[in-house]
Amino acid sequence: MLWLKLHHSPGVVHIFFCLLPPAICQLSPLDLRPVPAYKCPALIQRRAIFLDRDGTLIEEKNYLRRPEDIAVFPGAARALRRLLAAGFKLFIVSNQSGVGRGLFTMQDVARIHTRLAALLARQGVHFQKIYVAPEAPDQHSRSRKPSPQFLFDARDEFGLRLEQCYFVGDKLSDLECGWNAGLKKCLLVRTGYGLQVEKSADPRLALAVVVDDLPAAADWILRECLK
Ligand SMILES: [Mg+2]
Numbered sequence: 268m269l270w271l272k273l274h275h276s277p278g279v280v281h282i283f284f285c286l287l288p289p290a291i292c293q294l295s296p297l298d299l300r301p302v303p304a305y306k307c308p309a310l311i312q313r314r315a316i317f318l319d320r321d322g323t324l325i326e327e328k329n330y331l332r333r334p335e336d337i338a339v340f341p342g343a344a345r346a347l348r349r350l351l352a353a354g355f356k357l358f359i360v361s362n363q364s365g366v367g368r369g370l371f372t373m374q375d376v377a378r379i380h381t382r383l384a385a386l387l388a389r390q391g392v393h394f395q396k397i398y399v400a401p402e403a404p405d406q407h408s409r410s411r412k413p414s415p416q417f418l419f420d421a422r423d424e425f426g427l428r429l430e431q432c433y434f435v436g437d438k439l440s441d442l443e444c445g446w447n448a449g450l451k452k453c454l455l456v457r458t459g460y461g462l463q464v465e466k467s468a469d470p471r472l473a474l475a476v477v478v479d480d481l482p483a484a485a486d487w488i489l490r491e492c493l494k
Contacts (some may be wrong), residue, residue, distance in 0.1 A: 276328045278340035283352065309320065313427050314356070314427065314431035315421065315425070316357055316433050317358050317360050317421075317433070318359050318360070318434075318436070319420060319434075321361070321437075321459060321461075322361050323340075323436050324340065324481060325337055325383065326340065326458075327458075329458065332370065332375050334379045334381070334383075337379065337382055339383075340480060340481055342482040343481045346481050347387070347392040350485050351392065353492060355488075357393070357394045358395055358398065358417075359380075360398045360444065361397070361400070367401055376399055380399075395425060398417035398421070400414075400417070412443070413440060413443030414444065415444055418434075418448035429450055430449055430451055432450045433484075435453075436461075437457075437459030438461045438464060439464055441453070441455075444493065452488075454488070455475045455476070456478055456481060458488075
């Protein structure tokens with residue numbers, strides 16, 4: 268009987284099951300109890316956290332234009348290390364309309380991201396990719412949030428399962444970007460513009476999870492994965 272045969276090689280069977288579609292992957296071959304997604308290697312390799320930059324990962328500086336002005340939020344690096352340890356890939360998705368408005372250039376943005384990546388790399392955090400939309404709101408843009416285009420690009424390049432991914436941001440456009448891409452959940456942090464957004468009581472917030480900051484977002488996501 269298939270069931271008894273499976274019982275004799277649980278490790279092999281577990282790997283086999285993880286290659287199956289997620290609905291099946293959730294089933295243990297031994298007792299049909301749900302296997303948490305975080306234990307399923309095939310899923311772990313394909314899930315990610317999309318992070319807004321200003322007001323979420325680093326302090327909102329109202330058109331940050333100098334690398335030396337970067338201020339990473341306290342606890343952010345540790346939170347991201349925990350998410351990496353749980354198997355999430357990390358991406359930054361940032362609108363930088365200051366470029367389109369002529370306040371600074373993409374070279375300035377690149378310098379900022381080089382320093383940001385170096386600061387966090389020293390603390391064990393590595394990003395797969397940093398996506399930047401440089402257009403001003405009134406300019407045509409393929410991928411400026413709330414467009415989900417960068418998330419689709421990441422899905423195609425890194426083989427992500429977007430329905431297993433999360434977005435963390437401080438604006439409604441961050442949440443909408445995630446919703447437009449069909450992510451599992453979008454989290455609003457109260458840092459940056461987040462508190463202001465929460466107070467707006469926009470009905471769309473009912474779809475979001477609201478947390479204090481990035482460390483709290485990591486706590487929520489990791490708890491969710493352990494269910
Ligand atoms: Mg922001």
